[in-house]
Structure formats: structure tokens, C-alpha cells
Amino acid sequence: MDPQALALSLPLLGWAAHSSYLAHRLATARRDPLTGLHTRAGWTAAAERIARRHRDAVVLLLDLDDFKNLNDSYGHAAGDAALTTTATRLAAWCGRHGVAGRLGGDEFVAVTPDADRTAELDTLARSLNEPFPYGGQSLPVSVSVGCCRLAELATRTLSDALTAADAAMYAAKGTPGRRGPRPASR
Secondary structure (H helix, E strand, O other): OOHHHHHHHHHHHHHHHHHHHHHHHHHHHOEOOOOOOEOHHHHHHHHHHHHHHOOOOEEEEEEEOOHHHHHHHHOHHHHHHHHHHHHHHHHHHHOOOOEEEEEEOOEEEEEEOOHHHHHHHHHHHHHHOOOEEEOOEEEOOOEEEEEEEHHHOOOOOHHHHHHHHHHHHHHHHOOOOOOOEEEOOO
């Protein structure tokens, strides 16, 4: 290669490398490093697409109950194991058509385009509430779940669905012995 062509191509190579680096950083920022799930920004973008395309999409909001107590009793590594186990179980339930995310701390979110999946919410809740293996023992985990079908909202926005699912989740927390999915009240 002649020196002039090389000199002209170096800035292009630099920009290509920089562009690739930025694309990688953006993809990394949209994934939670612990669970591998989408972060709030990544999940919201995917959930907005699903909500626009599917009138009957179902939005779930989940929270690990007494998570601080789990961390305090068994250590932060056990808490991390509870988070990754919850993420794995939730992602498996979502399958390839839905999307799961971690909002932060011990809060998770999911959306599925298939309203028929609401029949499987009790199965999901049982799965999420099964003890998980850690350090040669089986540790308890409790997850409260709230859900909202977009079709049941007066205004079908993701924000309204999350608000309704949040209210349903807190209603599930306040019901003794009930940690399973609580539909949003109409």
C-alpha cells in the first residue's frame, strides 16, 4: 500500500474502531452485568415495541420479598445467587417472544405479547418461589408478582401498565400467603 493511501485510511480505521467500541459499550449498558437481563433502558425499548404491536401484551412487575434479610443472613453472594436464579426463571418463562429485565436492586420486569400466557402466571409464581441451591443448601426465596394486560387499560401505555402492575404487586405483598401474580384491579 502506498504511503498516501495508508495515511488516508488511518483516520477511517480509527473511526471504525471507535464506532465498534461505542456500539459494544451501548450494548453492555443495556444488559445487567449480574443477571444478563436487559437494564431499564434496554427493557423499555423492547417493551415499547411489543406494546405497540400487541394489544393484549401482558406486563409483569416482580420484587423479591425480604431480600435484605436474605443478604444479611446468608451474605451478598447468596443474594446474588437469588437474583440470578430469579432472572433465569423469569427469562425462561418469557421465552423468545417476551422480554425480561432487571430494573435494579431486587426488582424485575417482564412483558410478553401473548395474553394467553396469563394462564401460566401461577406456574411462573410457583417457579419463582421455589428454593434455590446455594453453598450446598437450599435457600428460600419469595417473589411478589403484579401483572397488567394492556388491553384492560383505558390508555394503553407502558407507563400506565407498569403503574398498574406495581399496584398489583404491592397488593400481593400485603396478602398473607399470597405471593403469586396479582392482576391489576380495573
